[in-house]
Amino acid sequence: MSPPRPPHVLLTTDAVGGVWTYATSLSSALCTRGYRVTLVSLGPAPRDGQLRGLQDLPQFDFIPTELALEWMDPMGEDIRRARGVLLALEDSVRPDIIHLNSFREASYGWRTPVVVAAHSCVGSWWRACRGEEVTERKWLRYATAVRAGLQSADAWIAPTSFFRDEVQARYAPPCAGHVIWNGIGPVLAGNEKKPFILAAGRLWDEAKNLAALGGIADKIAWPIMLAGPLSGPDGEISCPPGLTWLGELSGAHLHARMLEAQIFVSPAHYEPFGLTVLEAAAAGCALVLSDIGSLRELWDGAALFLDARDATSLAHALDDLCHDDKERTRLQRAARSRSQRYSLARTADATVALYATVLNARRRKPRRQSTLELCA
Numbered sequence: 001m002s003p004p005r006p007p008h009v010l011l012t013t014d015a016v017g018g019v020w021t022y023a024t025s026l027s028s029a030l031c032t033r034g035y036r037v038t039l040v041s042l043g044p045a046p047r048d049g050q051l052r053g054l055q056d057l058p059q060f061d062f063i064p065t066e067l068a069l070e071w072m073d074p075m076g077e078d079i080r081r082a083r084g085v086l087l088a089l090e091d092s093v094r095p096d097i098i099h100l101n102s103f104r105e106a107s108y109g110w111r112t113p114v115v116v117a118a119h120s121c122v123g124s125w126w127r128a129c130r131g132e133e134v135t136e137r138k139w140l141r142y143a144t145a146v147r148a149g150l151q152s153a154d155a156w157i158a159p160t161s162f163f164r165d166e167v168q169a170r171y172a173p174p175c176a177g178h179v180i181w182n183g184i185g186p187v188l189a190g191n192e193k194k195p196f197i198l199a200a201g202r203l204w205d206e207a208k209n210l211a212a213l214g215g216i217a218d219k220i221a222w223p224i225m226l227a228g229p230l231s232g233p234d235g236e237i238s239c240p241p242g243l244t245w246l247g248e249l250s251g252a253h254l255h256a257r258m259l260e261a262q263i264f265v266s267p268a269h270y271e272p273f274g275l276t277v278l279e280a281a282a283a284g285c286a287l288v289l290s291d292i293g294s295l296r297e298l299w300d301g302a303a304l305f306l307d308a309r310d311a312t313s314l315a316h317a318l319d320d321l322c323h324d325d326k327e328r329t330r331l332q333r334a335a336r337s338r339s340q341r342y343s344l345a346r347t348a349d350a351t352v353a354l355y356a357t358v359l360n361a362r363r364r365k366p367r368r369q370s371t372l373e374l375c376a
Contacts, residue, residue, distance in 0.1 A: 007096035007355060008036040010089065010112070012105065014069050015046035017202065018275045019101050019119050021251070022182055024054060029348035031057040038062075038093050040086070042102070043069040049250045063089065070104045071122055074142035083108045097355050103149035113358045116153040118177065120272050121146055124166050128270035128292070129206050147171045154358045157351070159273035162293040166272075178354055181298075182273050183347035187282035187339075191259040193332075197318060198261035198285065200227040200254060200276050204237055207270035209290070209308055214240020216315035221322040222262070227254055258283035262328060263321055267308035271295055282339040286331035288317055302338035304331060 009030060013023035027037045036059040045064045054062060065085055068078035086105060090098070090112060098114045100106055106116050123143055126134040134140070150156055150173035157180050158164035164177040201208040203226065210226060217224050217240075227246040230237055239245035246257065258264065264280035265288040271277070272294055281287055281302070289295045290308035299305075304321065306313050321328050 006030075006033060006035040007359065008038070008094070009097050009099055009355070010038045010040060010093055010095035011099045011101070012040045012042060012086075013101050014043040015041055015050055016043055016069070018273070020046065020050060021275050022117070022119070023101055024050075025184065025344055026348060026351065027054070027060060028057060028185075029344050030352070031060050033348065033352065035059070035352075038089075038095060040065060040089060042067045042082075043072065052250075061093075070102050070142065070145060074122070074138040076104070076141060076145060079104070079145075097359060099351075099355075100149075100153075104145035106149035107145070107152040113154045113361075114152065115354060115358060116149060116156040118150075118156055118158045118163065118167050118272075120163075120270075121167065121170070123170055124163075124272075125207055125270050143171070147173075150174075154361065155354055157354070160294045160297050162297050163272040178350075180347060180350040180354070181342050182275055182278065183342045183344040184275070184278055184282060184339075185344045187255075187279075191256065193262050193284070194260045195222045195322070196261055197222050197224045197263040197265055197322075198227070198257055198280065199224060199243075199265050199267075200249075200280075201266075201268075202228055203230055203239065207268060209267045209269050211240050212267050212308065212311060212314070213265065214242045216311055216318070217242030219315040220319045224265070224318075225257070225261070227257060255279065255283060258285055261285050262332075263288060263318065265318060266290060266295070267314060268292065268295070269308065274298070278339055278342050281335035284332050284336045286321060286328045287335045288314075288321065298342070299335070299338060302331070302334040 011023055011027060013019055027039050030037050038061045041064045045066055067082040067085060086108060090110060095112055098110055098112045100114060100116050101119060103116060106114050122139055123134055150171050156173060156177050158167055158177045159182045161179050164179050167177060199210055199213055201210055203210050213224050223244055225244045225246050227249045229248045258280045264285035266277050267290050274295060287299060287303035289299060289303045289305055291305040304317060306317050308314060
């Protein structure tokens with residue numbers, strides 16, 4: 001008797017940030033394990049460079065939809081159309097399990113078992129960045145959709161215990177979240193380290209707090225180089241004076257810069273995991289990180305932590321590290337060693353185990369009405 005075939009996974013993603021890295025890396029790991037993966041993108045279509053290498057994966061299909069991302073459509077104006085498109089895909093693709101990388105889509109009434117991965121949410125972002133709870137009507141509607149999605153999911157994942165507890169406290173889902181660390185594949189040491197500091201991320205996202213680096217650049221011995229997009233939902237902004245903008249780099253080009261950089265700095269106010277931090281650590285950068293719960297959970301003992309709202313402390317820490325070869329080398333080795341804990345193989349193994357648990361608990365059911373339509 002032949003062993004059962006691995007499940008067919010319908011996996012959603014967006015191409016805006018770290019979710020794309022997570023989803024494509026997981027797709028690659030699943031396909032190499034014999035799974036069939038249908039990757040469905042929501043939001044703006046990925047750039048050609050983002051698709052490089054995916055076409056060569058065995059048993060892999062990619063379907064772009066350009067359906068509105070939930071945080072770009074907080075009032076839910078695209079929900080009815082999105083539900084129709086996605087449930088039609090379920091009928092045509094006939095997956096064994098749905099893995100969603102956003103919340104509200106879980107409430108659409110799937111017949112197939114659903115796993116939700118919680119990467120971030122506007123409510124926790126708002127609290128971390130602005131020190132208050134969001135009260136605007138559109139974001140309250142968004143929160144209702146998030147809650148409905150979590151209530152409908154068969155299981156949900158968070159990348160850190162810190163963020164799992166945040167989601168649990170904020171939305172009270174009926175089942176406890178599973179903590180599965182994000183991971184990356186093996187990284188080979190390469191380029192000789194050069195005297196510069198690297199930062200990466202969306203400059204327009206106040207959660208990343210990258211603009212703060214412009215105010216301290218003239219107080220630091222080495223240049224600070226910034227990689228990432230300048231164009232956001234509200235248009236394009238300028239790179240702060242004092243920083244060297246590298247542009248919006250491909251994954252390969254960003255990795256090459258990480259291999260060269262002595263220090264990687266992330267002064268984020270909000271970061272549920274931080275895949276870019278992990279990539280920099282694996283490339284042998286000394287890490288200078290904001291002292292927030294998720295980053296402390298992952299990198300305690302392997303990074304220099306500080307209050308990113310204290311510009312003077314941030315400047316002193318970076319400048320001191322530029323001049324302290326011994327401490328910088330220690331942090332580089334510690335970060336690289338710690339990064340091996342967060343492997344893509346480990347992420348895939350834990351995810352596959354969760355799929356098996358969910359599939360054993362619930363098989364396909366008749367189509368259910370969307371819980372968002374029921375509460376509308």
